[in-house]
Amino acid sequence: MLDISSRVRVHVETLLAAQNDMGVCDAFQQYAPARKPDAMNAPHPPKVAGTDPTIPPPAHTAAPVPGPPPVPAPGGPAPGALLQDRLAGWVSDLTTLHELTERLARTRTLDAALQELLRAGAALVGARRGLVVLESGDAPGPGTTVGLGLARADLGHIETVPRGALPYGRLLDTAAGLPGGEGEIVHPDLFADDGLDPRHREVAARLGYAASYALPLTTEATGRLGAAVWLYDEPAEPHERRRHLVGLYVRYATEHLARLTELEYTRACMTTIAEELLPSRLPRVTGVQLAARHRTGPRGGGDWYDALPLPDAALGLAVGSVTGSGPSAVAAMGRLRASLRAYAVMEGEDPVAVLSDLELLLRLTEPARSATALFAYCEPALRKVTLAGAGHSPPLLIGERRTEFVETSVSAPLGMLACWEAPSVEFETEPGETVLLYTDGLLHRTGDPMDRAFARLHAAAAGVPRTLRRDPGAVADHVLRTVLPDGLDMEDGTEDVVLLAARFD
Missing domain, CATH: 3.60.40.10 (PPM-type phosphatase domain)
Known part of the structure; x- marks a missing residue:
């Protein structure tokens, strides 16, 4: 009889080991299949003097082999096929993140990096438009706002909304955008929200977006750098897998943006000094x-x-x-x-x-x-x-x-x-x-x-x-x-x- 569960277990452990080597295993822990030891196949120590002590196996021994999987319902997919689909999904996610981060790493200016962040994030969350706001509390000078699919006039309309009513305003002005804070702000249906600011409702209707998804640009190393918001034409929100992927991507993008911001600030200082001399x-x-x-x-x-x-x-x-x-x-x-x-x-x-x-x-x-x-x-x-x-x-x-x-x-x-x-x-x-x-x-x-x-x-x-x-x-x-x-x-x-x-x- 073919032991499908044993073969699948070997492939899963191999993939997880490879992911650990690449430093991204933590990105996909939520997809790891749960595995419980099979009590029927576990080794039993001999009974001595009428007792049955429970002795844990040594740490260097291999984990117990799980028992056979439950019999699928007639006509349903086999467990091996389900796990293979899951493995294919992990590999696809790894490939996507690798390609997007490689494209971002090739950007050499802050404007190019911001545009690449918006394009990649829109593809990951399934949106068409968005904007990113850089407003670090440590760096001097005014903030930078860049839009994707939004003209200057559109950005001007958005800026007329009270800052606290906008997702990026909440992330930048409160502890939500700090490491360990709220982490994301989801508005799956703006017009169904009774507490939506009237001016925000008017601007959303004018620009034609009905939902938004916002993430802070922040890490423990860089602190709060800004926020990114993606806009949907219809009521929608990214599912859990998309959120996880875009969160990983934005974390890397924040570090890259922090380096470029520091570089541009240094260049501006050098230009100013040279001009003053x-x-x-x-x-x-x-x-x-x-x-x-x-x-x-x-x-x-x-x-x-x-x-x-x-x-x-x-x-x-x-x-x-x-x-x-x-x-x-x-x-x-x-x-x-x-x-x-x-x-x-x-x-x-x-x-x-x-x-x-x-x-x-x-x-x-x-x-x-x-x-x-x-x-x-x-x-x-x-x-x-x-x-x-x-x-x-x-x-x-x-x-x-x-x-x-x-x-x-x-x-x-x-x-x-x-x-x-x-x-x-x-x-x-x-x-x-x-x-x-x-x-x-x-x-x-x-x-x-x-x-x-x-x-x-x-x-x-x-x-x-x-x-x-x-x-x-x-x-x-x-x-x-x-x-x-x-x-x-x-x-x-x-x-x-x-x-x-x-x-x-």
């Missing part, structure tokens, strides 16, 4: 118009620019880049820029002396760091420019009759040689011509070899429309968008980008 506004000098554009990388880089009035109605222009990225590079950039301003005020008419002093300071105070820099001493009344560069890309002269790179001497970056010195270059501009200074990040972000990147930059400058040439800001924007097309100028890149344009009247 650069000029808050450019000076106004007779005979010249100035404009600057700056794009900071995600980790914060050391590219900088400066423009400062000098004695005798002169103007000093500078761009540079410090090696490395992160807080240390940003701090070094601030120190270098402040030092160059001091040297420019004292001896700005000699750009070689300014860069020589800067190189000596860098070599003595930060011997492990190098930097590139370019300093130009401008006399707007004469439209004359005297400049010197240390390992920096040459400026670009843009005019009606010519678009060309300024010939500068080849020189090593600051901090690379025991004693830096290079000859300066002097040239004059025509009325209406623009001198464009930039950092190497503009060229590196193209992804092209340097010769092709220089050619792309030259073509972009030569193609500036005549109607834009009177505005140095428009010239810089056109060059930036042309060299880095398809929005690459606004995306985060590994390199900082700086452009400083000076148009001489």
Whole structure:
């Protein structure tokens, strides 16, 4: 006689062991079949002196083999088939969770992760629309609200409902959204709820949803991060198995969102610090118009620019880049820029002396760091420019009759040689011509070899429309968008980008 129960028991134990190895066995304990020892097949110790002591089996022995299953009713499914269906369900759930978490892990921005959370959650609970609200009590700044299948106007209507009447408001403002709290808020039929807020009823009727299911975005490690709500077009609610799966998914998603939130906050802080170390506004000098554009990388880089009035109605222009990225590079950039301003005020008419002093300071105070820099001493009344560069890309002269790179001497970056010195270059501009200074990040972000990147930059400058040439800001924007097309100028890149344009009247 075929022992179906023994075979099924072996497969169940094998699956549970594999699930324990994968760390997700606890996710499916509720589906584990109950098993009771069979008293008829249990070993009986011998009776001694008329007693029948109960001696537990040793811990290392195998569990008793359960007895045969009950005889199914005629025409009903066999027990083995039922367990096989249950096993297939577990494997399907594991596969689904694995695929969804893998897709979520591939997101690199907070917005993309929120959209992926809403889409995956909607598929798990069987909804069509939803929204997620990030509102951590620890992170500064306003909350973030993202919708799935909801336009901005729809989100605006939802925000007119009193906060305490909305599921996410209850999760965020009460202990329900904390670890160990209520955990979920289910409204299977909003319009059948006599206690529903009148404004909530009006908004639900306007937007066409009749039920909702909400979960907090919270874990023991991250605390309360926000809440997610999925909306149903008809009265409905997810069954127990769907709730269990979406709960596991949201737990992982919360940890991923917490990491991305911290990363975005760090990036914002680095961008703010870098911007504060650069000029808050450019000076106004007779005979010249100035404009600057700056794009900071995600980790914060050391590219900088400066423009400062000098004695005798002169103007000093500078761009540079410090090696490395992160807080240390940003701090070094601030120190270098402040030092160059001091040297420019004292001896700005000699750009070689300014860069020589800067190189000596860098070599003595930060011997492990190098930097590139370019300093130009401008006399707007004469439209004359005297400049010197240390390992920096040459400026670009843009005019009606010519678009060309300024010939500068080849020189090593600051901090690379025991004693830096290079000859300066002097040239004059025509009325209406623009001198464009930039950092190497503009060229590196193209992804092209340097010769092709220089050619792309030259073509972009030569193609500036005549109607834009009177505005140095428009010239810089056109060059930036042309060299880095398809929005690459606004995306985060590994390199900082700086452009400083000076148009001489």
